[in-house]
């Protein structure tokens with residue numbers, strides 16, 4: 387099937403350079419075949435899209451999201467990461483139907499498409515029980531809405547509440563016994579399950595594909611981390627893992643491994659290309675060098691980093707060192723949605739709080755991170771991330787006849803600093819239109835919103851009960867958090883008595 391977008395403006399190539407004049411963009415099947423001056427010849431037979439008032443740009447790649455946090459939207463505020471995270475990680479299972487899982491996946495997926503996202507990376511936590519019928523529904527939701535998705539099942543083989551130091555000292559024995567006893571899948575069982583997903587949903591053949599998502603070094607044994615690494619290598623999969631999001635995690639690294647987590651990951655041979663360290667806020671110069679040397683990307687999520695108070699990633703230092711940076715939002719628990727326009731806006735503005743103005747990161751670099759940076763992190767920078775003949779037609783059309791683009795002086799600056807998701811008028815994935823004129827073309831959005839509300843009303847008592855459980859461990863966590871915050875992370879080593 388051929389489609390031509392006629393007479394549009396476009397941001398062209400890896401540099402997203404504004405087209406000097408109107409262009410026609412021809413698409414055959416899933417690939418852009420030609421970009422030519424508007425009217426140079428008749429469009430090929432097939433669908434024609436009137437692009438007169440459209441700015442066509444590469445679709446945004448949201449490098450990090452957690453669909454399992456969908457029902458937690460808006461529940462918490464003013465908690466740092468380590469204290470917040472317990473609330474989205476039920477200590478006891480919450481009973482969901484497969485349809486509930488489908489609906490909570492749609493919460494993030496709908497907003498992603500509406501904000502111009504064509505690829506979404508979802509690290510979905512299915513603990514404490516992996517149910518294949520639940521996982522199927524995550525894949526199905528992305529299939530149905532039409533977005534490209536990389537779905538990772540959160541992999542860890544240590545209880546989450548033990549991923550911080552001093553648990554044995556600060557927790558009462560009865561609580562430890564209760565939570566240590568929570569049934570978890572073994573690492574081997576998890577790996578068996580996800581190997582099946584890698585075989586059946588590979589990114590080279592599937593729009594909705596599996597990716598490797600070990601949760602974080604401190605939540606995995608070394609043996610398990612290396613097993614996941616081998617699995618990703620064997621299947622040639624992208625791999626994403628949370629690393630050094632907070633100051634407390636640097637302290638944790640020193641206490642658990644006698645070095646920072648990044649030095650540990652380098653030591654065990656974990657750092658390779660097609661790997662993204664999610665957040666990567668607390669980094670020292672030596673670690674930035676290691677990232678550059680090993681080809682590991684940093685996956686930057688400014689909306690979440692602000693809301694849970696993690697800090698400001700050193701983007702200029704990373705970019706100067708040649709580290710690839712991608713952009714994302716994070717899940718609906720640590721920030722209330724998957725709006726990539728917000729991520730772009732914050733990425734470009736926040737960096738102006740640091741350093742000399744000649745070193746600031748602005749709109750062009752933020753947009754590059756959200757497109758080419760995301761593609762590179764997935765190992766797909768020859769296929770995705772730019773409007774160029776020969777690339778996959780994952781495109782967004784922004785309305786130029788709206789105030790954010792009026793008057794038009796600089797399309798990238800105005801897209802990042804002025805536009806909102808309301809200007810997104812066309813979203814195309816693999817050459818197929820999945821949003822047009824403000825309407826999602828493949829799903830009945832209003833009916834799904836009704837269903838999400840009904841499901842939430844049914845689940846809300848379980849969420850409240852789960853919060854009550856978390857309140858039981860919160861004071862102990864608060865003490866651990868404060869103890870870690872007082873520890874010096876500038877020193878390279880800690881007293882031997884503190885290392886395990």
Ligand SMILES: Nc1nc2[nH]cnc2c(=O)[nH]1
Pocket residue numbers: 452467471601602628631690716717720
């Ligand atoms: N921000 C953030 N969200 C999460 N959701 C699950 N794990 C994490 C994490 O380590 N950081």
